[in-house]
Amino acid sequence: MISAAPAIPHDCTLPTWLRSCILEHSQLPKAECEKGTAPIELPKDNNQLVCRAFEFAYQLHKGQMRASGEPYIAHPVAVANILRGLGGDSAMIAAGFLHDVVEDTDVTADEIEAHFGTEVRQMVEGVTKLSKFQFNSKTERQAENFRRMFLAMAQDIRVIVVKLADRLHNMRTLQHMPPEKQRQKARETIEIFAPLANRLGIGRIKWELEDLCFKYLEDAAYNEIKSLISEKRTDRESRLQQVADLLKTNLEDEGINCVDISSRPKHLYSIYRKMQRQQKDFQQIYDIAAVRIIVGTKVECYRALAVVHDSFKPIPGRFKDYIGLPKANRYQSLHTAVIGAQGRPIEVQIRTMEMHHVAEYGIAAHWKYKETGNSNTKVNAEDEKFTWLRQLLEWQNELKDAQEYLSDVKDNLFDEEVYVFSPRGDVFALSQGATPVDFAYRIHTEVGNHCCGAKVNDRIVTLDTRLKNGDIVEIMTNKNSHPSLDWLNFAVSAGARGRIRHWYKQCHHDENMARGHAMLEKVMGRDGLDALLKSAPAQEAAQRSNYPCVEDMLAALGYGEITLNSVVNRLQEATKELQPIEEIDSETLVEQINVRTKWGGDAAVNNDSGSSIIGVEGLLHHIAGCCNPLPGESILGVVSLGARGIAIHRQGCPNVASVPGDRLIPVRWNTAETSTGRPQTYPVMLKLEVIDRVGVLKDILSHLSDLKINVHRATVTTFPDQIAEIDLGIDVKDHAHFDRTVKKLRKMTDLLKLKRISQMD
Structure with missing residues (x-):
């Protein structure tokens, strides 16, 4: 345990061996790191903080070794250097040096704060929590780690950037881990961290993470594409150089300031995905490289586009204007494809230097390239760059079910977006497959709650119509209109679905609570249930399920917002850990909670999440024979009056028309169903x-x-x-x-x- 920070002179410099280690792990050009004989440059705002952080980490990690056999300090040094390359300030680089000390040593977060301040402590603590982010764990643990991660990002976006730098260096040195661990880490990275880097716009990290994951997940395909690209490099570079030289001459003739023009091959994973998406062989993919033109101003971007189209024949339908309509991560550029030399398609990207910095560094661009002096990185409610993160935080309060939360995060956070316009010309970015209902709730909750129809491009459409890029959407409202349960079957955004559920939950709270009570009664029996629900363990179970009281938890259970399995498991956990009230002894409580369900005979309530239908987990249910619904069709659950549990009907089935609303349960098909032994047809x-x-x-x-x-x-x-x-x-x-x-x-x-x-x- 270290009780005091090492005394280091204010004018100290990093030692030679440390500089060599940074050079070895740096992703920057070597010449850039080796300018002159001076030590590596550090942020000028507080060199002393960085030097003390390095010395502190060096002493704490002394004697620790990595799987590669090198001293452990090489890892935090490499992480700090990546952050330095992204333009991180001294506090961020210090956090890079210290990101593992709380987890791997006896030093506490309080000691970090005492030595380096609150700012560094918060980043180190945030990254330490993220280190427990395991994807081979249970669903609820995954969901909870998601929630913590996005909350930490909202408090300080630098937390996730430090974590990305940590993950990038771990992926660079993954060859020293066992094959199973390699695949597990690569799967985590490509599903979560690479998309997060994309959301933050840090292209250089996203591309490298994807290629490294590709190497470990699809080794044969990776090596094949790498070999094919290498074989044709000379011919490709010669052809692209001819295109670049011609364009540069033509741009200069038009008086356009061409800051830089270069060609680059596409990243291996990008080529692989294109082959998979278009079902083509490598030989059929012609645009595996792109020419990038960097000019001085936005106006010159469009002038340069005219020169490109005048010099080469443009390919119809391949032009994209990301300057007028930036991507959600603030990426801006003009993309076009032309027929170049030898009749081969070539992609051309046109942008300014500032746009190029944003494309490479994303959220970090304002740290590295804008002298604002403002290091405030807390998410601002008015900052459009973080709209997606604000939505995620909203979902956390609306989605209680872990499985659904995870599904919505993956479906909505990492998918490509579609851009639509309001009648006033405002641009809205929605998830792919979004409908007018999603658009209505994106405008305002009350607009969604009173939506009665929609117009797309001045034509009345149904509310389940899928919106396309460029659509002009107008929502029609009526004060007497209200959400329909059917909307849950086609609304794609978690925000919209959460608000629809919330409306029904508020309007039918008592009915939902009674239904939830009845569901628990069928599992645990009537005797003692009311006393159990008034006990301290029941209140604790509600709080662990993110509900303020037992009544709200029962209402959520009755409505289908939380599963029966989850409630029973929470009750069981709380009962084992807490002393129950005097009226009920602990033995009786555990016996009640462990009793087998009466629905379905021997079918016990368990943690099986492989149900083909979401909303009836742990309950006896069957497909209604009158309408035989199929996966992909809108469905509705009906509580049977007999002992057959819940019948799953098609929406619009005549048998459902006369069923009272208190017997209807919102359900939907589980698109991520796992193998459970059930029939697949x-x-x-x-x-x-x-x-x-x-x-x-x-x-x-x-x-x-x-x-x-x-x-x-x-x-x-x-x-x-x-x-x-x-x-x-x-x-x-x-x-x-x-x-x-x-x-x-x-x-x-x-x-x-x-x-x-x-x-x-």
């Missing part, structure tokens, strides 16, 4: 009207066999006018599979009519 009944001829049924069955469709029923009825009706029972995987099957059958010349039928038809 669903029955569908079709009625076909065909020309009656010999072999027509055989031909139909042959078509279905080609699609690998199982037929479990086929009944033929013939009529005198040479028309036959075939009742066909088939098994399909989901609605998309069903659509493909129907399209295949409709191509048959003998088919006159085809319709899907239910037991009521």
Whole structure:
């Protein structure tokens, strides 16, 4: 334990061996680090802080070794150097040196604050919490770590930048870890940290992380693409140099200040994703390199674009203006594709130097390149750069279910966005697949709650219409309108879905609470349940589930915001840890909580998250035979009056029309379903009207066999006018599979009519 900071002279410099270590791990050009013989430059605001942080970390990590066999101090030094390259201030670089000391030594966060101040302490503490971010853990632990991470980012965005630098150096040295650990870290990185770097706009970290992950996750593909790019390098560089030389001459002839023009190959993972997305071989991907033009001003960007299109033939549909409409991470550039030398497509990017700095350094660009003197990195409510982070923080209060929270984070945070306009011309960035409902709630909660219709490009559309880039969206409202449960099946943003649930929860709190109580009663029995719910463990369980009281937890359970499994597990945990009230002894409580569910006989409440339907986990449920809904279709749960649990119906099923609202439960298909041993196909009944001829049924069955469709029923009825009706029972995987099957059958010349039928038809 260190009780006092080492005494270091104010004019001290880093020793030679440390400078050599930084050079070894630096991603900057070596010449840039070795200018002259002077020691490596540090931020001028507080060199002393950085020097003390290094010495402090060096003493604490002395004797510790990495898996590679090198001294452990090499890692924090490399992290600090990456942060220095991003333009981090002295507090940020100091946090880079110290980011592991709280976790790996006996030093406390209080001691860090005493030696280096509150600012450094907060960053070190934030990164220390993120170090416990494990993706092979339970769902709830993953969700909780997500919540902590985004909260730490909101308090100081530099926390995640330090963590990204830490992860980048770990990925650079991953070859020293066991293969299983390599794959686990690479999977974590490509699913979370690379997209986060993209959201923050730090392109140089994002690209390197993706290529390093690609190397460990798809080793064969990585080496193949790397080899193919290397083989064609000379020819490619010669061709691109000809293009660059011609463009530079033409730009100068037009009086455009060309600061720089260069070519670069696309990153390996980017090429791989393009091959996968377009289902092409490497030889069919021509634009594996891009020419980048950097000019002086925004106006010159558009003038340069005209020169490019005048010099080479542009490819229709391949122009993107990210200057007029920047990406969510503030990336700006003009992108176009032209037919270059030898008739090959070439991508051309045009930007100013400031735009280039933002593309490379993202959120760090204002630290490195803007002399504002303002180090305030707390998320400002008015700062558009952090809209996505503010939305995430809002979701945390609205999404209590861990599985749904994780799903929404991955679906909404890391997907590409679609840009739409309000009638006044305001630009809104929404998730891919967003609908007018998502747009309405993005404007304001009350606009969403009273939405009664929408216009897209001056045409009335249904509320489940998918919006496209450039759409002009107008929301129609009515004070008597309110959200519909059906909206939950097509709204894609977590914010919209959370507000829809919140509205129903507030309007039907008592009914939801009674339903939640009834659900617990079916699991644990009636005897003693009310006393249990008034106990201290029950209150603790509610708080652990992020609800202020037991009543709110029951209402959330009744509405489907939290699962029965989660409530039971929370009660069990709290009962084991807390002394229950005097009216109930601990033994009785544990017995009540551990009792097996009465729904489904032997089906015990457990942690199985592989249900095909979200909202009925732990409860007996079945697919309604009257309408046989398929994955991908809008569905609704109906609490059965008998002992069959919850029936899952298609939205619009006639049998649901007369069901009271207190028996309806919002449910949806689990798109991330894991293998649970349940059947992977669903029955569908079709009625076909065909020309009656010999072999027509055989031909139909042959078509279905080609699609690998199982037929479990086929009944033929013939009529005198040479028309036959075939009742066909088939098994399909989901609605998309069903659509493909129907399209295949409709191509048959003998088919006159085809319709899907239910037991009521």
